[in-house]
Amino acid sequence: MLVGGRVHSPTAPDATAMAITDGTVVWLGRDEVGRALHPDAEVVDLAGAWVAPAFVDAHVHATSAGLLLTGLDLTGCRSLPELLAAVRAAEGPVVWGHGWDETRWPENRPPTRAELDEAAGGAAVYLSRVDVHSALASTALVDRAPAARAADGWSPDGPLSRAAHHHVRAAAKDAIPAARRRAAQDAFLRHAASRGIASVHECAGPDISSRDDLADLLSAAHGPEVVGYWGGTEPVDLPVRGLAGDLFVDGALGSRTAALRSPYADADTSGALYLTAGEIAEHLVACTRAGLQGGFHVIGDAAMAAVVEGFERAAAVVGAPALAARRHRLEHVEMVDAEQAAKLGAWGVVASVQPLFDREWGGPSGMYAQRLGVERGTALNPFARLASAGLVLAFGSDAPVTDVDPWAAIRAAVRHRTDGHGISPRAAFNAHTRGGWRAAGVDDGVTGTLQPGAPATYAVWEVGELEVTAPDSRVQRWSTDPRSGVPGLPSLDDTPTCLRTVLRGRTIYERQ
Structure with missing residues (x-):
C-alpha cells in the first residue's frame, strides 16, 4: 500500500493512498482508512510524491534511439563545420550518427559527400537527418550498398532519400554487431522507463529495421512493455499487434518527401507518394478480414487524400462497422482538413501524433513554414480538430526524431504554436497515458487509469505544485489542505522528476 502521497484517480480524486494486490489496484482513498482496511500490507511512504498512470510512447524506433544515446548525437550541431568536426572525432570503422538539421545552420545546407569523406577518413559513415x-x-x-546508386532518391553529392536511403541504411545496420544493437535497445528501454514510460510502440518494418531487430526487442526481459508493429503488407512471424506503424504512404517535410498537392515553397518538387489509394484499401481490407490492426505513416496533404480515399474504398468492401472495429491507426497525421478528420473519426481511426514536432518546427518562422510557406506551414498538427472529430489521440516521440519527454510533449500539445490547434492539459495527459493503451487495442475502460481493477501501472513523481479545481471551479494551486479541491495535473511550468516507474506491479525504474 502506497501512503502519504497524492494519487491521480478518476474515482477517488482526493486519494492519498493506493492498495495493490498481485499487480492490480484494489483500493484508493485516505491513508487512515487504507491502513485500517489493509493492516497486513507492505507500506510504502510516498513522502508527498504524486502518483499517476504511467506514460505510453506510441511511436518509437528503439534501436535507432538507443544508437543516438550510445553513438554520435548530432542534434546539438549548430553549423556544417560542427558536424564535420564531430565526424572527425568519431571512432570505429562504422560511424552511426543522427539528428542534423540544416535549416538551423547559417550555411543552410548539408555537407557534400566530398566534405564528408574528408572528415570520415575512410570510415563508413551513416548520418540520418533529424526526420x-x-x-x-x-x-x-x-560502396557497401551499390544498389543505392541506381535507386530512386540517389544523389551523387548530397543526402540520399527514398529507396537509395533505404539501401545505405540497411548496409549501415548490417555492419552493426548484434551485441551493440541489443545494447542500444537496452539503453533506450532504460531511458524510457526513467521518463515514467511503461509501454512503447515499436514501429518496425522491412525498410527501417529488420525482423531480427524487432525479435530482439520483443524478447527484452526488462523495462517497458514493447508493443510491436510491422510496417509491411506481408505478415511477419513475430507477435506483432498489427501491420501498421511506418508503412509509408509518403515521406517527411524536412526531407521534402512528404507528398503534397501543391509544390514545396522552397523547392520544385511535390514529394513522393509511395502507396496509391487502391493499395491502401487493399491493405485495410486484408487486415480487417484477418482481425489485425492496419495503418500507415502519412504526413502530406496528397498522402492524406490517398489515405481517406483508401478508407472509403475499404469501407465499401467490408463495411464501416467492421473497419472501425479494428481501430486502424495513422502515424503523424500532420496535414488534415476538417472533412477528412470527420471521416477518419467515423471509421474509428487512431491518430498516433507527436506534439514535439510542432514545438521543434511549427510557427511562422519554423521549418514547416520554410518548406510550405506560412499559410500551409502553420496549419499542421491540428490536435483539437482531431480530438473533436472523435479520433483516438495517442502521443509519442517518434524517437530518435524528438526527445522521449512526455511532459514536454504535453506542454507542446497544450501550447501549440498555432491558435486553436492545442488541447487541454487533461486531454493531453490522457492521450499520453490511456490513449496509448487504446491505440494498441486495450480499451477495457480501466487500463491507463488508477482505479480499482486497473493494472498497477503507474509512475511516482516529485512535483512542485498541482493545479487544483476548487469547488467554485476556479483553478488554484495545491494547498496545504488537499481537501480544499480536486487535485489535477502538475503545472505546465513545472518539470516533474520521475522517482519510480511500475508496470503491472513490477518496478522497472527507481531513481537512485
Whole structure:
C-alpha cells in the first residue's frame, strides 16, 4: 500500500493512498482508512510524491534511439563545420550518427559527400537527418550498398532519400554487431522507463529495421512493455499487434518527401507518394478480414487524400462497422482538413501524433513554414480538430526524431504554436497515458487509469505544485489542505522528476 502521497484517480480524486494486490489496484482513498482496511500490507511512504498512470510512447524506433544515446548525437550541431568536426572525432570503422538539421545552420545546407569523406577518413559513415527520411552517407558506406546508386532518391553529392536511403541504411545496420544493437535497445528501454514510460510502440518494418531487430526487442526481459508493429503488407512471424506503424504512404517535410498537392515553397518538387489509394484499401481490407490492426505513416496533404480515399474504398468492401472495429491507426497525421478528420473519426481511426514536432518546427518562422510557406506551414498538427472529430489521440516521440519527454510533449500539445490547434492539459495527459493503451487495442475502460481493477501501472513523481479545481471551479494551486479541491495535473511550468516507474506491479525504474 502506497501512503502519504497524492494519487491521480478518476474515482477517488482526493486519494492519498493506493492498495495493490498481485499487480492490480484494489483500493484508493485516505491513508487512515487504507491502513485500517489493509493492516497486513507492505507500506510504502510516498513522502508527498504524486502518483499517476504511467506514460505510453506510441511511436518509437528503439534501436535507432538507443544508437543516438550510445553513438554520435548530432542534434546539438549548430553549423556544417560542427558536424564535420564531430565526424572527425568519431571512432570505429562504422560511424552511426543522427539528428542534423540544416535549416538551423547559417550555411543552410548539408555537407557534400566530398566534405564528408574528408572528415570520415575512410570510415563508413551513416548520418540520418533529424526526420530520418534522408541521410548523409560516405563513399565507403555507399560502396557497401551499390544498389543505392541506381535507386530512386540517389544523389551523387548530397543526402540520399527514398529507396537509395533505404539501401545505405540497411548496409549501415548490417555492419552493426548484434551485441551493440541489443545494447542500444537496452539503453533506450532504460531511458524510457526513467521518463515514467511503461509501454512503447515499436514501429518496425522491412525498410527501417529488420525482423531480427524487432525479435530482439520483443524478447527484452526488462523495462517497458514493447508493443510491436510491422510496417509491411506481408505478415511477419513475430507477435506483432498489427501491420501498421511506418508503412509509408509518403515521406517527411524536412526531407521534402512528404507528398503534397501543391509544390514545396522552397523547392520544385511535390514529394513522393509511395502507396496509391487502391493499395491502401487493399491493405485495410486484408487486415480487417484477418482481425489485425492496419495503418500507415502519412504526413502530406496528397498522402492524406490517398489515405481517406483508401478508407472509403475499404469501407465499401467490408463495411464501416467492421473497419472501425479494428481501430486502424495513422502515424503523424500532420496535414488534415476538417472533412477528412470527420471521416477518419467515423471509421474509428487512431491518430498516433507527436506534439514535439510542432514545438521543434511549427510557427511562422519554423521549418514547416520554410518548406510550405506560412499559410500551409502553420496549419499542421491540428490536435483539437482531431480530438473533436472523435479520433483516438495517442502521443509519442517518434524517437530518435524528438526527445522521449512526455511532459514536454504535453506542454507542446497544450501550447501549440498555432491558435486553436492545442488541447487541454487533461486531454493531453490522457492521450499520453490511456490513449496509448487504446491505440494498441486495450480499451477495457480501466487500463491507463488508477482505479480499482486497473493494472498497477503507474509512475511516482516529485512535483512542485498541482493545479487544483476548487469547488467554485476556479483553478488554484495545491494547498496545504488537499481537501480544499480536486487535485489535477502538475503545472505546465513545472518539470516533474520521475522517482519510480511500475508496470503491472513490477518496478522497472527507481531513481537512485
